[in-house]
Amino acid sequence: MSRLKRDPRLVLLFAAVLTALLGAVGTGGSGRLTNGGYTAAGTESARANRLLEQRFGAGNPDLVLLVRAAHGGVDSAAAREQGLRLAARLAAADGVGAVRSYWTAKDSALRSKDGAEALITADLAGADRDAARTAKSLVPRLTGRHGALAVSATGPAWVSVEAGRISEHDLVTAELFAAPVTLLILMLALRSPLAALFPVVIGAVSVVGTLALLRLLTYAMPVSVFAMNLTSALGFGLAVDYGLFLVTRFREELRTGSSVEEAVARTARTAGRTVAVSACTVALSMSALLVLPLPFLRSMACAGIAVALLSAAAATVLMPPLLTLAGRRLARPARLGAVVRTPRRAPRTAAPGRAARGKRTAWHGPAPEPVWQRAADAVTRKPLFYGAGCAVALVMLATPFAHARFGLSDERVLPVRNAALRTSADIRAHFATPAERVLTVVLPDAHPVLDRAALDAYESQVRRLDSVAAARILPAHDAVAPPAVGAAAPGAVLSVTGPADPQSAAARKLVARLRALPAPGGHLVTGRAALLVDTAKAVRDRLPLAAGILVLATWAMLFLLTGSVLLPFKALVVGALSLTASFGLMVHVFQDGHLRRVVGDFAVTGTLDMSMPLLMFAIAFGLAIDYEIFLLSRVKERYALTGDNRLAVVEGVARTGPLVTTAALAVAVVTGALATSGITVLKLLGTGLAVAVLVDATLVRGILVPAFMTVAGRANWWAPAPLARLHSRLHAPPRPQREDISSAIAAAKPSMSASVVSKEHIQRTSPLASSQK
Template structure:
């Protein structure tokens, strides 16, 4: 396929460029409004017990919901006439808002102490909202500003899951615009430094634009049939820009290398597309298959990254292997025009032999002491990885927002000034309890860390009924269902909260009854468990596809295993650094001092693994393609490694720096989730392109010698039939 593609693209370059221009316009039109079709949430397992419990509470006990919590503060205490009037009026107004199923407040629910701060200065309005996570977030987005406009003499603050999702959605959009505004000019300057030529520097940005717009259009179409997370736009932009730069750099470097040998433009395009283009296509397939692994997870937050990522990878590769060669066919030697740094560099120097290149000399020096160099890097990576042994998984919450965020401040007030469990009690829904409800409530109240259990039959503590059922108890039973509200002093977003959920679920329900335990801690437990169950399948897809594709690419059994081991080392170091900075708070000032909760979002390590593993294989394929090409000509293993690093070291380093800059821009995000993902991926790319490609690969290949290219007879014959071969 690639053997004649260069000639075809040269001959049909005008047609290719016109078709590409039309596709670019159509993609731009197709992606209009995509931001408004993407949805919030997606972190929970839709089939989990906690998710079902939430649905049952919303359906049967809407007055017990706390999707949105309004904190009201006035000039006097909450029992003052002015506050009673204002609180009652705001509760009625909120209850009449479309999307609100029920509204309960301190002033309309018998002045329950649970809905008043301990000092009496704050009162609560707890709202149950209809619809899914996205519907509830959009309701909060409409309701909160309306309530604030009509508040008279009171300050209104908003908390609760719906408000967190609403504010995160706004900040995510703002962060994306800011990241693009910073990343594009910085990337252009770096590309100018790499290429010198303004024309060559602009070409990767053209391919990036094509891939990003194409992906936006596809996501817009997908959003009509499946749930697509708002976060996918940020990842699509970063990944599209990064991979377009990666692939374009490789194509451009090979094209300019061929031109320097004296080849014509048409002659240069042949080997460029046949070798570099084929390598780019193969690399893109490897990255795309790594992202396919995200589809095995039930959370649509993770699946959304697969939707956007696969499309942006394939479109970037298509742009680099089809559109870019057509552009080069038109530009020819003019690709080196407008060298803005020519005066700084002085007169052009004659091309040096590969043996005198700095990367060649560096690789040779490493291979003279492979055990010392490689061993030292492995020890360093293991030290960086060691904090990962202390990882504690959690889920995204209000503390993912900055400390000055309004919803974060409001939620902290709930934690600090209200009795534990006011809104936020663990809801336990039971069906078919019958006369066994009293005994079950007693059993739950005797569970360690449970302060009180309230249900239709009364309130319970320490295994005894401490209060007879009151008028409000009737709302806690409906038909065959009953709701038990479990109040506990432990923080739900903590390991203690997770232990509490496990104990509640282990408590035997009445005979023939079914029980669903919900709440924040249950959601964390169920989501992390779902991720843990799906992780082996995801890792299997990533590892299996990489091993197969690298074997087809190299014909070696050892090379794929080596790539797997080295990638695992660099990723482990990345995970360790993420725990050290974001979970434990060390050196967090380097990334904007995000809030740290003592946990790491459970979705980020697996997301980082799939994306970073694919990017690592990207550089692995680039390097091995030149090593293998040279080895087939000379048969000299050591010289081939040095030659390959000489011809790709600068490209890989430049690409990694550019990709890392694009990703690290997300460190400015006010949302810790995006900050963590951007910084983690940037670090993974830098570690892989420097320590792994420049030191560990030459060390390993020097020690392995001829075994690098060995395969047993049956596999060698298989590769001869279906593998990639140099023509």
């Protein structure tokens, strides 16, 4: 182990072998992913679905075949013969449960209005991924031409297969686009191909580890088929950011005159700690999703937490040996990484401000970027004007979110030209009662014969309700599989045809009326509209807990960093405000259907999946707080040196602006590559995250944050005495290194003592003072 620590080549060799093994583990993992988990468990509709499956042997079909008859319609003799043969072939296949067809069930709901089409539905055995595996093997053999019939497929299981196939293809396309563009951005920023290559290598290792991690996670819980794309993009983006932070800090240390070994050690100690805090920030943001009752969000939370920690581990383990081997070849002039060379007549050791009384602090940091310095200087001179204007602009961008409508994902997440989506659209258009319009009322204690009069009266009452197009009592032996011999299975099912849009306000009101209407022996209501109502209520009930976890964890982490009571609250408010623009964009583009030529065509449903804003908020908020930490750490360092709040804010923004912007641009490219996907969910997340990150790194960090911190003044750094003592014990500042003090003293004038350099002298020699002159 000691030899491994001494020789960086052994570390890299070990990492290469481990990466190859992880690549082998991750191969083929997409076959274990599922497309589901968007509805809450334990609700009334979930209990009704479970009762339908357990007692009656029925439920929502996993596979739906749309059969078109060429001549004579589906009632012709040829169509009937071919249809019965097709249904029997489906029923005889492995993994197939109950099968219903128009020709066997004699159900008019399975026949199109013009009689040219009919449906065959099938329940597939096993969990969602087992059903998808069965559909993957069956559909290619069952679709196409069968004599006089033309067959196409849809249904949740086949949609899951198609979504997995498309997302896997889109993952490769996005990576082929994101990697070279990210490399180009880093080369322009760092002005060194070798320095730019290191973060990309870390990102590639992180992606390989992410795919292996997802496969291992599928053995513990169902994982969404879209997790592969999102977590790979997140892992690559975070790893590139972390690698960029480490490379930049290493170059700073080299330009202070440190040896390569000293520079690597200081980089691991300083920037490595920043990387660890950043990973914890993203992980804590994602952990808030664990308390929400949606399996999709819980699986994404687990994957996101693990990916953030994996990206940090890859960066902190691999970058030190890479930097050691590269050595001074990385010490070239660059915009990111240039340092302030302390002139002999202008020492950089000064009397500290109130935040660090009695301690000597040397300022070694990246040189301020003139553009960012001028912008920060202008903002801090008129903070109310610029801050209020920026806040108003963000709120105006968020106004479309005021009319957001939330729904559930279905097959319309697929590309508009996908065969499964077109088949579902044909069923909606040509059949009187498509499955999504049907609300099913389960009457578990009603006897289909003994309670017939009560059931007929209940059916009549339901038909008189608003928005009910049709209602029909189906006894158990008619609606589902026949009971066992000699047993009279109690229970009945009421099939109710509701509004055409199951996610409309009228559909939600109908669910409430059905549940309030007394029924023989009690009842449970399910169906798409009921699932939406129950899921929305379950999410609303848990949102305060999730928000509390996010607020407390973020506040505590930022308090430990800054020792301030106000700054953590400011970060929470500003972090939420920075997402408003992307939320407004989500509604304007993906709900209302504008700008489709910009992001690519997709099916407009008039709603947003309710899980998407929650997922996007967790990821984007973690990234926003991540950039906040990097900025505050620099501002706090400068404030501790000078005690001048405005000077600290200006130089903190000026020195971190280029690095944060480059890091955010890299993340925006990686997540924005998801917008090229044909899957609407990935397109929405990629577009929203890219906009959120860019808005946060420019408008928020460049205008809103410095404006607020300027207005707050010394209150930024205030804390009650008990909390201040707690912070001093838990977060003591690192002791200055001996060589840092020695170099600062040697650079000073012999007649000027480092312990008595005045605050005015620091201001005169600062870049801000130079620019003002």
